[in-house]
Amino acid sequence: MQAAVLGAAILSVTASSAPAQSDQEFPFGLEVTLDAPPKPGSKRIPNLEIGDKGSVRLELWCKGGSGQFSVAGNTVIFVPGTIEDRNCPADRAEADDALVAALAAATTWSRQGDVVSLSGGPQTLRFHLNTN
Template identity: 60%
Template sequence: MVVRQAVAALALGTALQAAPARADEGFPFGLEMTLDVARQPGSKRVPTLEIDDSGEVILELWCKGGKGQFSVAGNTVIFVAGPLQDRACPPARAQADDELVAALSEAATWKRQGDFVSFIGTKLLRFRINTN
């Protein structure tokens, strides 16, 4: 009887410890994420996404900025970009911004591993969740 209670207590404790890990694996609504890439030469910026609880996203790219919307069902994701503000970007940065938005729009699935979220489509985009 004592052994059975000890095993049950251990199983319950393990389950409770595992629960937060599963919760952390959900889509990062309400959080800001930074693209996991090096800075472009001559720029201090790295693209970020700030996704609110309803899926609306604020995009701050290498040069441009704007809004969009994420819809998530299971591991499926749909991203629709809104209009982007052209901030007199140099051509190379403007093109990189457009390519990033296109890659996000082509993403069909997503996965989360700890503090990293990947959007998977024709191109893999990996973002780090800002925890500070």
């Protein structure tokens, strides 16, 4: 009986001393919004809903779709899935395609507080964690 109580006490201390999710970790299980203005005539700004295991739901300026992040250290790989063409105006469709291509070209990531940056491709993409 005492061994069970001691074991439970050790488990409790170990669990409570485990680190909480760091603000330096990849934002699995969170939603992020691109640091960009909306396109003229629209209020939408692209956002990514990132699942706990890296699955992604993308809502772009007009299109939407899915993808998958794989992360090891500061290395990131984004593989786009199906992207829905929603009869978008040409300028928004082109911007959506360019954003998906930039996500796929990113090779590294970093996080400082609520800002996640993906870089290594032709441009650095900055996203803000949705904290509401």
